[in-house]
Amino acid sequence: MYVSPIREPLIKGEKSYQTITDEISAPIAGKPGPLWYAGITFSTLALLVGLYAMGHTVWNGIGTWGANRTINWGWGITNFVWWVGIGHAGTFISAILLLFRQKWRTSINRAAEAMTIFAVICAALFPVLHLGRPWLAFFMAPYPSTRELWINFNSPLIWDVFAISTYFTVSLLFWYIGLIPDLGTIRDRVTSKGKKAFYKFMSFGWTGSAKHWQRHESISLILAGLAAPLVLSVHSIVSMDFATSLIPGWHTTIFPPYFVSGAIFSGFAMVLTLMIITRRTLNLQQYITVNHIESMNKIIIATGSIVGVAYITELFMSWYSGNIYEQYTFLNRATGPYWWAYWIMMTCNVISPQLLWFKKLRRNLTFTFILSIFINIGMWFERFVIVVTSLHRDFLPSSWSMYYPSITEVGIFIGTFGIFFTLFLLFIRFFPVIAISEVKSVLKSSSEKFIKK
């Protein structure tokens, strides 16, 4: 396939198939550095804090949280939506960018998909804990025989259960199927008996025969086809938890596409945060190049601007509607007691990404890293604004209220970071962070070595 000379190479340096395998699997064969040990200690501690807080919640009940009668959804649902949103980048990269034939995705899809799966695990904890009696979570399964009751199929909360569990299953399968050839490669390289047995088991007896590849390709294609609509469906349905209601600030038709784009926005921010650190610590700068960072920044500015247009549309329509409750809700968001949350959201999500119109900044790693943290924070506040400010001014002024998170909720939130980073650190220790076989597939067309020839 012909590649225009004005395109930047996606793989830098003099790389052959052999060096690609060597360099990407180096962290698995070697011993991890002190940074990794420090990281895993820290994140395991956070995880333990979270486990304690979760135990406390389950033992004592939801009263340990800051939720009250007016604001019955608080941090829990905010965190849930935030984590699910982060879990969108992986599938977007591996399914939608595949459809759009973006070759640069090969260097980041593996890590982004792993991150997706871990983020969805963190997200799923919150609604289950919010049940108050999590041992009854199976009530959500459409299984009527023992209780002689069907679930309420009209409820978007139930749609959510289906959407997220489907998403999780497909993402996990897609990720794992992609891993199999690489696990086969690792199996053939490790020397210790224990490791060999582990990777032998994990690689499902992969031999790399033509038949294996052919089946691998066709199942990958089917899963990519399934994953593409799932990217849209999950956050659309999450938005329905809000938008099918009558609450001003929640009931607005633009929610699904706006949520999806916000989710991809926050997902890419998290990918950038993680990958900028990972490429440095694992010496992968020649695979995850500045060009890759720039491409991701372009997605950030596109999705961030879509989110910005949605904010402004909502603001305009609340005035245009002539509905005093709508008008009040949005005025109150910007100027009421939670004005600071609204303006953090606006600054981080709409204003700061606009700086990426400058090519210099798009290619600046320090700036990108700081901006990605900003967006992570901004997107958390977006969900906080949607959940809490819409609820805190109830229809009856006597029910007006404020939300103060309890220490238990903070503990659970910290705990999810612990889970997320523990899993991610284990992932980079035991699995290839970059899809070896996929990077090899673009070597001939997009590496510095072959472009020069």
Add this chain to the structure above:
Amino acid sequence: MNEKFKFEKSQKITFILLIVVGLLSLTAGILIYKDHPEKIWSNILLNNYYFLAIALCGIFFVAVHKIADSGWQASLIRIPESFASYIPIAAILMFLIYFGMHDIYHWTHTESLDHILQGKTAYLNMPFFFIRMFIYFALWILVSYGLRRLSIKSDFENDNKHFNKSRTYAALFVVLFAITSSTMSWDWLLSIDAHWYSTMFGWYIFSGALVTSIAAITLIILYLRKKGYMQYITESHLHDLGKYLFGFSIMWAYLWFVQFLFIWYANIQEETVYFVQRLEHFPILFYANVIINLVLPFFVLMSRGSKMKTSILATIAAIILIGHWIDLYLVIMPGSVGNSASVGFLEIGLSIGYAGLFLYVIFNSLTKASLVPVNHPFLEESLHYET
């Protein structure tokens, strides 16, 4: 590689005949519907919007591919680029509705507004309406002509200077259109049902316009190929255009359905009234809209083979063009004409006339430059392109 398009006499005559059909139906319409000027004006608005949106989304197609460094479309980009030449014509036609404002838009009757509409007068008033309109057209024409001019210039100078400069124009257009695609639909369409509102409306209208525009691009390319031009457009390019038709049809349906679902689910009278009217008085068109614009493209374009087959692709593109006309009809007519609106000679004839005008302008503009952007930095990628 230089390929010039020749606008044949027979084509010119055909398009002029189409325009004559349009003018005749308009004249007949004016005579027959003397007491219903809203019917005439609504039809003019519908066609104004429909063809303007095709032209604008064509430029959007050019701009997005340009800033995304897309390669596959380089060899066909002159077709959507030429859509720019229709925008000034659309501007003239759109300003004509000045004379029909009172017939289309209820909010222009400032003497008899209820308190809700009085609250909207800061946005919905005649001077501001036309100021906005002027700004939209001025900016669209400026940027889209800039894009086209730079593209044609690069045919004569073999360096990437013009291409790089046109990327700035492309980015400007995307930003501009991100805002105006919504506001134009609020101004011209949403305000017909002046009490009703929906935050999704702008994006829903945009997604429909985008798929219509891609259908138009596809059909023009297929026609030119049949005439012996653009033989370098292979099945692979058609495959991609087919994928776009498939994907954006689904996106349109997604936005349409979600808007409907939320309003149906919440069941607030101020909002449901919009769909109640359409379901009760236009049930056939209402369901036909979904079937033609979602079900047909979905099943027909599902397989790889049908996206590559000229006859199937052309048929479904034509069907999509009709389908989104119906969608726009359902947006405009129930509000401006009322429940008695129906599709007759005026609706069909006038649209044929507009189609003739649109094609005449586009074909005329295609003769002005080579069909191949010979110095496009991604042209080689596009010529060797395989899906």
